[in-house]
Amino acid sequence: MGRRLKPDRIAIAGGGGLVVAAMVAIRDAGLPQPGCGWCISPWVDMEAAGETMTSRSAADPMVQKPGILDMARLYLNGADPRSPLASPIHADLRGLAPLLIQVGASETLLDDALALAKVAGAADVYVDLQIWPEMVHVWHLFHPELKAGGRAIDSGGAFVWERRAG
Numbered sequence: 821m822g823r824r825l826k827p828d829r830i831a832i833a834g835g836g837g838l839v840v841a842a843m844v845a846i847r848d849a850g851l852p853q854p855g856c857g858w859c860i861s862p863w864v865d866m867e868a869a870g871e872t873m874t875s876r877s878a879a880d881p882m883v884q885k886p887g888i889l890d891m892a893r894l895y896l897n898g899a900d901p902r903s904p905l906a907s908p909i910h911a912d913l914r915g916l917a918p919l920l921i922q923v924g925a926s927e928t929l930l931d932d933a934l935a936l937a938k939v940a941g942a943a944d945v946y947v948d949l950q951i952w953p954e955m956v957h958v959w960h961l962f963h964p965e966l967k968a969g970g971r972a973i974d975s976g977g978a979f980v981w982e983r984r985a986g
Contacts, residue, residue, distance in 0.1 A: 843857050856980060862936050
């Protein structure tokens, strides 16, 4: 018989909207939460209503409002953009495992991250919100050239390591 990994020894990491939606779906299915979630540059609002979508557009070459609205339209395929699993800022986040939210100060998605931290914190979810100066969307990818990318990955790894059980 194979070994079984305990759920609290698992971390879900990646695109923040998908991380949180997966954690909500896990909770709603009556399954145990993972040890934590690591939300990298979260996109959690399919309506792209945040003010930083416009105010940071010149600074963030990665994500622009027209493109993100087009991706949302394709992703939603007619579904409500406020659906909790599509836009987790509209979900009930009570009972979720701790979240690390990393976002660049220059990101158009900065307001998404701030809204997620607010909604999660108000739902009694532990939140570690990190806003990285001068960073754009998923700056982690540029870690070979960008020291802040490596530091962000190290910080995420430390968050996950600290929350492992056993």
